[in-house]
Amino acid sequence: MFKRVLLTALLAIIFVSCQQKPESDISYEISAVLVDSIPQLKIKMTLEASSDGTTLLSFPNEAWGEEDLFKTLVRMELLNVEGVVEKDVDSGRIVLMHPKGVKKLEFEYFLKQDFEGEISTREIYRPIINSDYFHVFSHNLFMVPENAKHSMDIVLDWTSFGKDYVVHNSFGSNKKMQLLQNQDMDLFNSAIFVGGDFRIYEGQIQGNRISLATRGDWIPFADEDVFLVLEKTLTCQRNFWNDHSQDYFTVTLQPFPQENGSSFQGTGLTNSFATSVSNNDQTDIGQMVYLFNHELMHNWIGHTITNDNEEEQYWFSEGFTEYYTYKNIAKNKINGLDGAFFVQEINRTIRDLYASSISEVPNAEINYDNFWSDYEYSKLPYWRGAIFAFYLDQKIQQIGDGSQSLDHVMHQIYADATTKDQKLTHDYFIQVMDGFWDGDFESVFQKYIEEGQKVDLVALFDALALEYSAESDIYELGFKFTDDRKEIASVTEGSKAWEAGVREGDEVFSRSIWQGNIDHKVELGLRRNGEEFNISYYPITKAAVPQLKPALENIEKLGF
Structure with a gap:
């Protein structure tokens, strides 16, 4: 009897000690609270x-892309000392003024969702906090010292949420008590945090953990199918x-x-990929296949290879990345x-490139401003780069009689x-390609990337003895909107829009346009x-746009 009581006491001591907060440079205690019936997150920071x-x-x-994020801050106060807390909106700072000589601060702040109604693509990057769940990115959730070291020990204490939350x-x-030892602060500031009615699916790849966190009642697919695609x-x-x-990677959906x-x-994000997807019958699992394959390929192309x-x-x-998305899926x-x-995706990319009004602008014209503000400029590097990768892949295989491919270049x-720690520069890429190319590769690169000329696909298809059609349908909207998109500014005579009756000066009160898609009708x-x-x-x-035929012989010649 004494031994049993002693064992119980020892287990209790061990349990309590396991719940004690580890030592750290910064700690955060996170809890869910209701303030005037409004769900909020309370964060106590030490x-x-x-x-x-x-x-x-x-x-x-x-x-x-989000503004006025300070609106999500509800209340802030120092707990262990007298002091003043101020917001510095312009610099993105919270200023804590306190007595000199204080070693530690305990600071508490509350976060709330600052919009009403259902979420949309406009709000997905703002804190989402309601009675069912929360969905917040780290820069919207955790304040960090401005003079923080490059790496720090951080504790995240979620124990107030209870074991079933x-x-x-x-x-x-x-994990209700997380110790992030020697945590890179840049990586800490690029993370996703969710909780509540999320469902978690877990698996392993060669001993490394992967997971999918999702919620809601999906219309277009089942959770299990999405997880299989991810895995x-x-x-x-x-x-x-x-x-x-x-050793750990997660996707939130x-x-x-x-x-x-x-x-x-x-x-x-750090160890993760956060996705948001429209939940209706016009979305399908195929879009998740593309999304996962393109975005997760960036772990290597764009992240490791910078x-x-x-x-x-x-x-x-x-x-x-776009090209290897198609190739990885198909292979x-x-x-x-x-x-x-x-073949279908290569053909679509060819059509998109040829339909673009800027298809042959020089590479130097693609800059931060137009890439993030103009649809065609934002898509041009995808289309041009994917077709160039396809061209190089086929030519390298032809030169090496099948013994080498673009895969060897990428490796x-x-x-x-x-x-x-080699970065991707034009000179470096040319240098690598010289080892796989027969002839002067620099002039090829200058022509198709620097100058932006289209690859001669007809000559390529002929050289590879691939079957193709020389003409195809490409996307043409047929009209232009006014800047406010409330009227038709101009219409191309003879276009499908013109034939359908669209005229300059028409007021637009509704529209459904699948940008760049020739398989869906424009509805105005x-x-x-x-x-x-x-x-x-x-x-x-x-238009005179070459398209590969989806013949079995073509597919086999392309290596599938």
């Missing part, structure tokens, strides 16, 4: 105080790069309502897709990035002379 009596914390008021983030799943995508990509070094069309977006000058090398970081038959899918670039609600009417048409025009 940190080292500045000896001069002014401690500065970083909390951006503008980040990731799901807490999931970029650093672990359902196979990561397995095949890690096998391709021979890189199984990441957040639904949002959308009546017409489908949309999805993703953000690559651009020396970001926009200047988007033809590589976005274009080659590994992810979700049952094969070589026919590869060499990856090896140099990991062992020599127009008003002319006080009369309202609806118009729909396929946005296509015939």
Whole structure:
């Protein structure tokens, strides 16, 4: 009896000691509270105080395209000393003024969701906090000392949420006490934190943990199917790069309502990928296949292999990622897709490039401003880079009689990035390609990337004895909006829009346009002379654009 009581007491002591907070440079206690019936997150922060009596914390008021993030801050106060807390909106700082000589500060602040109603793509990067769940990115959740060291020990204490409450983030799943030792602060500031009614699916790839966190009632697919796509995508990509070094990786999948069309977006983060997807019957699992394969490929192309000058090398970081998205899916038959899918996507990319009004602008014209503000400029590096990668892949295989491919180039670039910290520059890429090319590669690069000329696909298809059609339908909207998109500014005579009856000066009261897609009709609600009417048409025009035929012989020649 005595031994049993003693054992019970020892177990109790061990349990209590395990719940004690570890030593750290910064600690955060996070809890869910209701303030005037409004769900909020309360964060108690313990940190080292500045000896001069002014401690500065970083909390951006503008980040990731979002503005006025200080509106999510409800209440702030110092708990262990008398002092003053101020917001410095312009600098994105929280200023803590306190007595000099204080060693530690205990600081508490509350966060709330600052918008009402259902979420949309506009709010997904703002804190989402309600009675069912929370979904917050680290820069919107955790203030950090402005003078923080490059790496610090951080404690995240979620114990107030209870054992049955799901807490999931970029650093672990359902761990109510997290110690992030020697944590890189840049990586800490690029993370996702979710909790509440999320469902967690877990698996392993060569002993490394992967997981999917999702919530809501999905209309277009089942959770299990999405997890299978994630698992196979990561397995095949890690096998391709021979890189199984990441011991934890998670994807969060957040639904949002959308009546017409489908949309999805993703953000690559520390050990994680946060996605938001429209939840309707116009979304399908195929879009998740593309999204996962493109965005997760950025773990290597764009992350490990980094651009020396970001926009200047988007033809590589976005274009080659796009090409290897198609190739990885088809080679590994992810979700049952094969070589026919590869041909389909190469053809679509060719059409998109040829349909672009800026298809042959020089690479130097792609800059930060137009890439982030103009649809065609934002897509041009994807289209141009993917077709260039396709061209190089086929030519290298032809030169080496099948013994080499663009894969070998990519592996060499990856090896140099990991062992020599080599960045992707134009001169470096040319240097690598010289080892695989027959002739002067610099002039090829100058022509197709620097100058932006289209690859001669007809000559390529002929040289590879591939079957193709010389003409195809490409996208043509056929009209231009006014700047406020409320009227038709001009219409191309003879276009499908013109034939359907769209005219300059028509007022637009509704629209459904699948940008760049020739398989969906443009649907417009127009008003002319006080009369309202609806118009729909396929946005296509015939053009001399070569397209590969989806013949089995073609697919086999392309290596599928």
